[in-house]
Amino acid sequence: MEVISHLISYNFISAAMIIGIIIMLIENRKESPRGSEHIAVTVVFLIIIVVNTELKEWFFATAYDSTRDYRGDAAMWFMYVRSTVEHILFPVIAYVLLMMIAPIKKKYITFMPALVLAIAEIVNLLGPKFIFRFDRHLDFHDELLFLLPYFVGMLYLLLLLRYSIMFIREKQMSKGIAVIFIVFLTILECYLEAAYIVVDLMDEIVALDVIIYYFYLVAIYQSETKVKLRTSELELERSRRLLALSQIQPHFMYNSLTSIIYLCDKDTEKTKSALIDFSKYLRKNVDALSRQGLVSIKEELEHTKVYLSLEKLRFDEDLNVEFDIRDDMFMLPVLTVQPMVENAVKHGIISSESGCGTVKVITMEAGNYHRITITDNGAGFDPATLEHLDESHVGIANVRKRLSDECGGELIIHSVPDRGTECIILIPKENGNENTGN
Structure with missing residues (x-):
């Protein structure tokens, strides 16, 4: 001691x-x-x-x-x-x-x-x-x-x-x-x-x-x-994004190919056009896996139109599509509009009692934001169920997160059962989102 x-x-x-x-x-x-x-x-x-x-x-x-x-x-x-x-x-x-x-x-x-x-x-x-x-x-x-x-x-x-x-x-x-x-x-x-x-x-x-x-x-x-x-x-997060973007719906591919096969004996030119649209759709989804940064709204709308043209093969006059493009000079994350339109068709129009309806896509400037509105007059749903959506709802959570992470954007969804759904995408006019759209 x-x-x-x-x-x-x-x-x-x-x-x-x-x-x-x-x-x-x-x-x-x-x-x-x-x-x-x-x-x-x-x-x-x-x-x-x-x-x-x-x-x-x-x-x-x-x-x-x-x-x-x-x-x-x-x-x-x-x-x-x-x-x-x-x-x-x-x-x-x-x-x-x-x-x-x-x-x-x-x-x-x-x-x-x-x-x-x-x-x-x-x-x-x-x-x-x-x-x-x-x-x-x-x-x-x-x-x-x-x-x-x-x-x-x-x-x-x-x-x-x-x-x-x-x-x-x-x-x-x-x-x-x-x-x-x-x-x-x-x-x-x-x-x-x-x-x-x-x-x-x-x-x-x-x-x-x-x-x-x-x-x-x-x-x-x-x-x-x-x-x-x-x-x-x-x-x-990138891996999750790639996984989500790679989830091309098998049922959609099957239904589109079935419709194209049905057209083969009826309308050769229409079949050729449908095959071109289908290849464009697949290519866009594959390219999205390696795509970095934002894309123009024009490019995103073009892909959405390709998707809707394939759905029209199945539903023809039962599916009405309207575009009102007032603002096409900004950028946004890839595959942002198309998944929301797909939700409108699949869970809105097809799930309604009549099985028919209209999907509208509107773009406009709204204060400090570029605003994209996607509406349908289909089945609608209770907005409270958004917290418990299953995998059949195509990428709502993924779209919301990518909007927030990649451009500070926001996804807002309003819906009323049996009356329809409104999806609003807000893109801030900052951080390089202004673009020629080319």
Whole structure:
């Protein structure tokens, strides 16, 4: 308990930083931003360094005797081991940071300086003292190669600096600046340590470096996650749209082909015209699957007329169609009018008691909107049932959503049972909807 108390009292900042990093790692363990495993390794090394430093401080505060000759004593061996571990770990931490930040393929080559240092430190520990030594009173003394740990650490910092410049050139400004700041802090600490201005500050600086870069990693991860989520949502919505647009009604195709076959023996020219219309109808639906952006109202009305010409093959005089086009200079989502007209025919006219009626399509300007009105005098329905429409109603929900998403438009439906239905499509006069209509 005395050691722990001393640890918290004299290494409070280091301990607080390390605990903070551990909490962040635990908090983001599910997301696991790229580089988290390197940070976890660094935290382990930092804990070793802090405990290592604290053991030295505790020894000098409680058991050290400045008049004693420690040659051959366990305390002398302990001091050599802890200094060797410390000299090895700092460059290794710089190497781990480099691996976390830089896209290095031949990692074993980059690790060679740290490996050479580790071997040299072990030789210094077990044999001749050419890096550092302790005298009989445990005073630390630099030897010929005392700058070797700093040199290896500086080598990794220079590599970090090189990659930071590369990041900035590649327009990764935030990453480049974060790395430069980390390098600056670490070089400053190395200078303070080498000049004996400040002692045992490296653990706090490294912890601060890790916190800085971890916050960067988390921020980038969250940003990338939002982009991926938005992209996935757009792809999903596009897939739903393509699925909805690809649902060419089988019964309509069957009925149209049956009508065309019936015409073959009666009217060759009319059959030819019907086949042309049928191919146009199919082509329009297929093209809609890959169509990007908006289409002109003229194009949409042309497709609607093709559809109605095929329905007229079946119902002839029972289906009356009227167009009143007062505004044809705007754009709208593909397959917007035709599905609503198909609903008017299928669920309005055909479902009425008489089995006949009129469908009207009117376009006009209305204030800040282009307005398309589709009416029928067919069966009608209770508007409350719109919330529970089944799949037989062709794309009402899909049309409404595409209008909202693609041009800020709106679909309004009014209906009275046994009297008919009115569908109103409103297209705002903005966001590039004004067009020649060609």
